[in-house]
Amino acid sequence: MGVSCVYDYPVPDGRSGAQVVDVLQKQVETMGAYKTGNFHIDCETYQSVMLNSPKTLHILHNSEHPASCFAILDSGNTLVADTLFNGLMSNLKNYYQARKGAKIESKGQRYQLADFVLKIGSVSLAGSFKGILVEVEYSPSLVAMECWNLMKELLQSIVGNIAETPPQTLKPRMDETFTPTMAMLQYLEHFNNFRNKAAMSQPAR
């Protein structure tokens, strides 16, 4: 597991998500990347019921770490457990309840390019398409500070100028040894943005 950067790739007006994903896939294939299967990241959000100050708990899964389950509080506190934790959550349903229609996921094709892993995912919230997340991982390096400039060169040839700076979530932790959780925090950040956008657009209708 190396350093990962996740970016929200904008879908221009008048084009469908599938079209943009297709263009991105063609692009990385031209660069020499080859398919190494599918990937899948999902997030379920739970709300506390009994507490005076309500708390939110996000449960994330990543196909890259199929035996793990990431539990993240809004404060950023994270617990990495094995998948039995899912069962524990159903036992806690008197305290934490899943927010309805909040299940969000990103899935798509996984690519390998030398020591890079590229993931082009379509995000869907409760089944409807919301956007595209592009993840680039540089597996041999463990410190974002060291390999950022190197990753930037590759990132910019895929997603362009969006990758001018490191992802917001990663910025304060550039010198830390990278962990899978740091990738999940980036995904959570994007998932929350997509949800907020969806919530904002709904009352306007």
Next chain:
Amino acid sequence: MNHEPVQTPTELIQASIHLIQKLRTGVGQVFKDLSDGISEHADENSSKEETDSTAASSSTKDAAKDKNSTISSQNQKEGSGTEKSEDQQEKHRAILRTLKRSLETISHDFSDLEKTGGHLGPVHMLSNIDYLSLDPVDKNTVMHPQLLQAYKWTNKMHELANQAFTVLSQNSLKRTQSPFFTSAKKQKGSLPVACLVPPVAVDTFVHNLDQSNVDMSISISRPLGSCGVMQIDLKRTLRAVVVLRGLMIEWVKVKGFDETFKTEDGQIDIWSSSRYQVFQKITDHAEAASLHYYAPAKPEIAIKSFVLWLEGFSTLFSAPCHKCGKHLQNNMPPTWRDFRSREPFHDVCRM
């Protein structure tokens, strides 16, 4: 037919096969002549039956099928028309002559075959491969051609290895002390200096090396007997194992910082390669460097220079290429460090 006394077994076999084919044609001809004769005779019989229907006895009805009876009836009938019978007799003689000729050809061919066969010795099988080629079940499999291919390949490799040996034996720079590759004289000269350093001295040397390098942690263990295995961790960038014989570098492997040189049962694994292309490349370069810095007369300086060179990789992911100024070339960072200046270069950007 005209056998020269000296013939290879293959030629003999080919000649025999040819003769057997000839013999078969001959025998075929005999049978054809015989059947011609019989059908001719049957025709005569049946036509006679029609013409001499009144004179013919009732026994001729099954004439065509029963040879003996036809012959006897024929004899009876011959007297009736002399002109006709003479004509027939001429025909019979012609048939008999043809038959005789065919039979003579057969006996001639047969004696030829016998002669040729006499020269044939038993076929000596060389190996199981030859039996395999005869196995009719194996006709459908590719085993035999594959074996032949492998055999040819091995021969070729042997030939090339011999050529390589000739070329390499002209080269005086040798690291290996095997008596197969070096003369006994040289062996005595170079062995004590680099290889015969006592383990305690090596341990002390490595300990000092560890103290003097801030970015590296270097430790030594001896899981393989007297050979020291130096394990180097460079910052959070890479890990390396260096196998030492005395103070001579024998083996180098480089892996990522999240990889391990330990097997599942805790042994040191010096063989397996990194799963990352970048460290596989660096392993190749480190092997080249261990040869470049090789100095049997001053082994300590050789190792120090090598370790210093390896330390240059602390900027593996952060330093751009000194020549092209980029980080990535073929999706790889600069994996080469210059031997003198330690400047980073892409593999393809070296001069």
